[in-house]
Each structure stands twice: as C-alpha cells, then as structure tokens.
Amino acid sequence: FFRKNLDNGGYNVVCGLEEIIDYIKNLKFDDEDIEYLRSKKIFNEEFLEYLKKFKFECDIWAVKEGTPVFPNEPLIVVKGPVIQAQLIETMLLLTVNHQSLIATKASRIVRASKGRAVMEFGARRAQGKDGAIYGARAAYIGGCIGTSCSITDKMFKIPALGTMAHSWIQMFDSEYEAFETYANVFPEDIETLEDIEKLPFLTKDDLRACYPFGMFAVDQKEIIEVHSSSGTTGKPVVSGYTQKDINNWGEIVARGLTMMGLDSDDIIQNTHGYGLFTGGFGVHYGAHRLGATIIPISTGQTRRQVEIMADFGSTCLIFTPSYGIYLGEVAKEEGIDFDKIGLKAIGFGAEMWTAEMRDRIEETFKTKAYNIYGLTELMGPGIGMECCAQNGLHIAEDFFYPEIIDPNTGKRLAEGQHGELVLTNLEREGMPIIRFRTKDLTALHYDTCECGRTLARMERITGRSDDMIKVKGVAVFPSQIEKALLKVSDIEPHYQIIVTRPDIMDEIEIKVEASESLFSDNIKEMIGVKRKIGEYIQNEIGIAVDVSLVAPKSIPRSTKGKIQRVIDKRNLH
Numbered sequence: 351f352f353r354k355n356l357d358n359g360g361y362n363v364v365c366g367l368e369e370i371i372d373y374i375k376n377l378k379f380d381d382e383d384i385e386y387l388r389s390k391k392i393f394n395e396e397f398l399e400y401l402k403k404f405k406f407e408c409d410i411w412a413v414k415e416g417t418p419v420f421p422n423e424p425l426i427v428v429k430g431p432v433i434q435a436q437l438i439e440t441m442l443l444l445t446v447n448h449q450s451l452i453a454t455k456a457s458r459i460v461r462a463s464k465g466r467a468v469m470e471f472g473a474r475r476a477q478g479k480d481g482a483i484y485g486a487r488a489a490y491i492g493g494c495i496g497t498s499c500s501i502t503d504k505m506f507k508i509p510a511l512g513t514m515a516h517s518w519i520q521m522f523d524s525e526y527e528a529f530e531t532y533a534n535v536f537p538e539d540i541e542t543l544e545d546i547e548k549l550p551f552l553t554k555d556d557l558r559a560c561y562p563f564g565m566f567a568v569d570q571k572e573i574i575e576v577h578s579s580s581g582t583t584g585k586p587v588v589s590g591y592t593q594k595d596i597n598n599w600g601e602i603v604a605r606g607l608t609m610m611g612l613d614s615d616d617i618i619q620n621t622h623g624y625g626l627f628t629g630g631f632g633v634h635y636g637a638h639r640l641g642a643t644i645i646p647i648s649t650g651q652t653r654r655q656v657e658i659m660a661d662f663g664s665t666c667l668i669f670t671p672s673y674g675i676y677l678g679e680v681a682k683e684e685g686i687d688f689d690k691i692g693l694k695a696i697g698f699g700a701e702m703w704t705a706e707m708r709d710r711i712e713e714t715f716k717t718k719a720y721n722i723y724g725l726t727e728l729m730g731p732g733i734g735m736e737c738c739a740q741n742g743l744h745i746a747e748d749f750f751y752p753e754i755i756d757p758n759t760g761k762r763l764a765e766g767q768h769g770e771l772v773l774t775n776l777e778r779e780g781m782p783i784i785r786f787r788t789k790d791l792t793a794l795h796y797d798t799c800e801c802g803r804t805l806a807r808m809e810r811i812t813g814r815s816d817d818m819i820k821v822k823g824v825a826v827f828p829s830q831i832e833k834a835l836l837k838v839s840d841i842e843p844h845y846q847i848i849v850t851r852p853d854i855m856d857e858i859e860i861k862v863e864a865s866e867s868l869f870s871d872n873i874k875e876m877i878g879v880k881r882k883i884g885e886y887i888q889n890e891i892g893i894a895v896d897v898s899l900v901a902p903k904s905i906p907r908s909t910k911g912k913i914q915r916v917i918d919k920r921n922l923h
C-alpha cells in the first residue's frame with residue numbers, strides 16, 4: 351500500500367503486475383548464484399541448499415493493473431513463508447512504484463487534455479532501457495493512445511506512433527522544408543483537403559502558449575515583419591511573415607480592392623492604424639500591388655482626415671464601421687458634400703457590424719461600402735473581401751481553406767449552415783496555421799456569385815462563439831443589441847451590456863449613450879427614447895431589459911477606443 355496520493359491527486363493508478371508475474375515465474379537460483387553467495391562467507395550450507403531447490407510457493411493477490419487506487423488500501427498481498435516473501439519485497443516495490451508513478455501521471459495528463467489524444471514520448475528521458483519500455487507501457491495503461499517506443503509495441507502490442515526524428519529535421523534548412531518533405535514521403539494519411547478533418551484544431555490559447563516566436567516555422571532571419579494581436583485578455587499572439595508571405599498578402603488584398611472596383615487610378619485613404627496591429631498594412635500592401643495611391647494617414651486627427659479627403663481627392667476610404675460613422679459626422683460638420691467628393695468605394699472591417707450600420711455608412715458617404723475580413727493569426731485583413739454584389743465575402747481560397755464547425759461539438763457543418771469559422775493557411779511560410787478556431791460565427795456558400803467569381807463566400811460575421819451570453823436561458827449576441835439600437839435615432843451606437851444576478855434571476859441592463867442633443871433635451875423625450883430602445887431590444891432577443899441612457903462618450907473606452915461590450919457580473923465560474 352502507499353500512504354499519500356501523488357502530487358495531491360485524488361487517486362493513483364496501479365501498474366507493474368505484468369513484469370512482477372514474469373519475474374516470479376522465473377525466480378530461481380542457479381549454480382553461479384549459489385557460488386557467489388557462498389563466496390560472501392555469511393550463509394550456511396543449509397540455507398544455500400534451500401536456495402538451490404527453491405520454488406516460490408506463496409499465494410499472491412493483487413489489484414488489476416490500471417485500477418484507480420487510494421491511500422492505505424493493499425495493492426498486492428503476498429501470503430506464505432516469510433523467507434519467500436522477503437526475497438521478492440524489493441523487486442515488487444521498485445516495479446510497482448515506478449510503473450504506478452508513470453501510469454498515474456499519464457492519467458492526470460490525459461484528464462487535463464479533455465478528450466484530446468495524448469501520446470507517450472518519454473523514452474529519451476527515461477531511466478535506462480527497462481524504464482523506457484515499461485514506462486511506455488504504464489503510460490498506455492494510464493490513458494495514452496500510444497508510444498514512440500517501438501520495442502514496447504513489439505513486446506506488448508501497444509501502438510507505436512511517432513513524428514519526425516530531430517535528426518531528420520536537422521537535415522533541412524528549415525522546419526517547413528522538413529515537414530513538406532515528410533508529407534511527400536508519407537502522403538497516405540493526408541491525401542485530400544477533406545482529410546484535414548483528421549487534424550486537431552488550433553486555438554488562440556495554443557498560439558499564446560508559444561509567445562512570442564514559438565510558432566514560427568522558419569529561422570528568425572527569414573522573418574521580415576511581425577505583427578501582434580492586442581492581447582487584452584492575456585499574452586498577445588505574434589504573427590511572423592517572410593518576404594513571400596508579405597508578397598502574398600499584397601496580392602490577396604489587391605484582388606479584393608479590384609473586386610471593389612478600384613484600380614491604379616485610385617487614391618486610397620487608409621484610416622486603419624499602422625503599428626503592431628495588422629489593420630493598416632493589409633490595405634497598404636494591397637494598394638501597392640494594385641498600383642493605386644495610398645494615403646497612410648492612420649486613425650485619428652479626424653478634422654485633418656476630412657481636409658485631406660477633400661484636398662487630395664481620395665476615391666476610397668478604409669475604416670472601421672464605428673470610426674467611419676464618426677468620420678461621417680465630422681465631415682458633415684465641416685460642410686463636406688459627398689455628392690461632390692465622388693468616392694468610388696469604402697472598405698470597412700475589423701469590427702462586428704450590422705446591415706443597418708452599412709446602410710448608414712453608404713447613406714452618409716454616398717457610395718457603396720464593402721466588408722473586409724481578416725485576422726492577425728492567419729495573415730491580417732483581406733482573407734475575405736466583398737465584391738460588387740455585396741453578397742458575402744469572397745475567401746481567397748488558394749491561400750486559405752475555410753471550414754464551418756459546430757462550436758460545441760467541433761463537427762463539420764454543411765454549406766449554408768451557421769457555425770464557427772475555422773481557417774487553414776495553404777501558402778504561409780513564416781507561421782503556417784492549421785485549423786484555427788476563429789470563434790467568428792458565419793456560414794459558407796459555394797455557388798457562383800452574381801459577379802461571376804466561383805470563390806467561396808462567407809456571410810457577414812453575426813457574432814462570436816465566445817461572445818454569446820446566456821441570460822435567463824436565452825442566447826444573446828451583442829450584434830442583436832446593436833441591430834436594435836441602429837433603428838433608434840437620437841442615440842449613438844455605443845453601448846454596453848451588463849448582466850447581473852442579484853438573487854437567483856438574471857438581470858440585463860443595456861447602457862446606451864444618448865446624442866448630445868437628446869441629452870440636453872427634456873426628460874420627457876429621454877423617457878420616450880428609453881422605452882423605444884427597450885421595445886426594439888425585446889423584439890430582437892425575446893426578453894425584457896433595463897435600458898439606461900447615459901451622457902455621450904461616458905462609457906469607458908480602451909486606449910484603442912474600444913468599448914467592452916459585455917460585462918458579466920454573475921460569477922458563474
């Protein structure tokens with residue numbers, strides 16, 4: 351028995367019987383052993399004679415291998431003459447101790463992996479040959495799916511699995527080349543793009559765990575540019591690009607700008623931020639590739655934006671929907687007549703938006719507004735861009751392989767079904783990403799578009815699988831609240847959802863910023879607007895909410911101007 355569970359766990363897993371049985375079956379003292387003992391001059395001839403004729407006669411009772419066991423319960427009971435039991439004591443302990451240790455640890459890791467397959471790779475760190483062979487067997491008993499130790503497979507039929515040898519990878523100039531060659535040599539597992547389903551998903555947490563450069567697949571000297579996500583909820587994800595990756599990025603976005611009707615005559619005013627954020631650079635490289643003129647003005651200095659727009663004759667504006675709405679307001683104040691400016695297109699992205707928001711933008715700027723989708727992990731903006739049909743975003747399928755999965759089960763969904771978008775890089779060198787769970791909710795369509803293109807189209811993102819909040823058992827997405835708010839005039843589309851559970855029932859409060867004019871108006875009108883907002887939201891989500899109208903710009907913004915949409919105070923975890 352043992353006195354304490356390993357690592358303060360709840361149980362241990364017993365292991366080692368196979369080797370003990372083998373040992374006991376073969377336990378005997380041959381002439382050489384007897385001669386050695388006699389030479390020690392401490393044993394009498396009677397005892398040596400006993401050993402010579404030794405036959406193990408104890409009864410052994412044991413818990414089955416792989417059984418969870420607890421402190422102070424007997425694991426193995428040996429019943430018989432004490433002289434015999436003593437002879438096997440050390441062997442029993444060392445065998446059960448080592449193998450139970452490995453089996454217990456394996457069981458803990460398997461549990462922590464929550465259903466993801468765990469493989470044993472311990473041989474090169476094991477204490478000697480037997481440690482490796484029996485350790486691999488114990489790990490399998492603890493729940494691993496297989497081992498890299500092929501002798502364990504030969505002896506115990508435990509599946510031998512593996513990856514590439516380190517020395518294989520060292521034969522190549524880059525890991526990328528090593529993997530590529532390996533795939534060419536062993537193509538039978540992954541033959542078509544459909545087989546990608548056999549591969550596990552990659553999540554933001556996986557990428558964060560490799561911060562900063564752990565996911566780069568080429569030497570750092572091959573990386574010519576890095577970008578990074580904001581990292582508001584943990585370590586940021588760093589994305590690395592080779593020269594070829596940057597060239598491809600430009601190519602992909604240039605195609606998208608062409609879909610928007612732009613060419614080398616155009617002047618593109620890019621209000622996306624330049625910096626670690628990928629936002630500014632996608633359109634920048636795309637405009638270069640297209641041969642258009644780019645104005646890299648970045649975000650902010652809104653009055654100067656308006657002045658430049660008029661003086662430089664910008665034909666295309668790139669912005670986030672919320673900044674666009676603000677820019678439109680300032681332009682109006684400055685007396686800009688968009689009928690005269692003659693914008694050809696607007697590209698907007700990097701934020702969730704609604705059809706009503708697009709309508710408002712198109713109405714303000716008197717031109718068509720096209721959605722741009724992207725994310726830093728895979729590249730940046732441009733993964734999907736809209737064409738003149740404005741009927742979903744064409745995905746650059748020669749660079750990205752899209753899938754839609756059920757966010758709860760991870761199973762693939764069919765064309766047109768709504769679920770979470772999963773993306774795979776097909777051409778990336780610096781940081782190839784396979785099956786990344788974007789958390790963005792959308793659907794894919796493969797029929798030929800009105801524009802004639804056959805590239806898959808993704809619908810506008812309608813929410814995030816991690817943004818969904820359950821209130822009173824009802825799934826609520828911030829996009830629904832936004833949709834309702836856009837129907838109301840006299841307010842700004844800036845809001846915050848606050849969920850509380852004062853007693854046992856959930857309560858939901860929506861804070862909305864009033865417009866300057868409404869806020870300085872009389873109370874009666876404010877109450878009327880409040881009631882209207884409450885009604886629209888209830889229509890949209892199906893449950894009643896408290897609405898509070900607050901002063902313009904009073905909801906706290908991050909340094910990048912973003913509002914935390916959902917504040918969940920329920921402490922449900």
Ligand SMILES: [Zn+2]
Nearest residue numbers: 737739799801
């Ligand atoms: Zn199209």
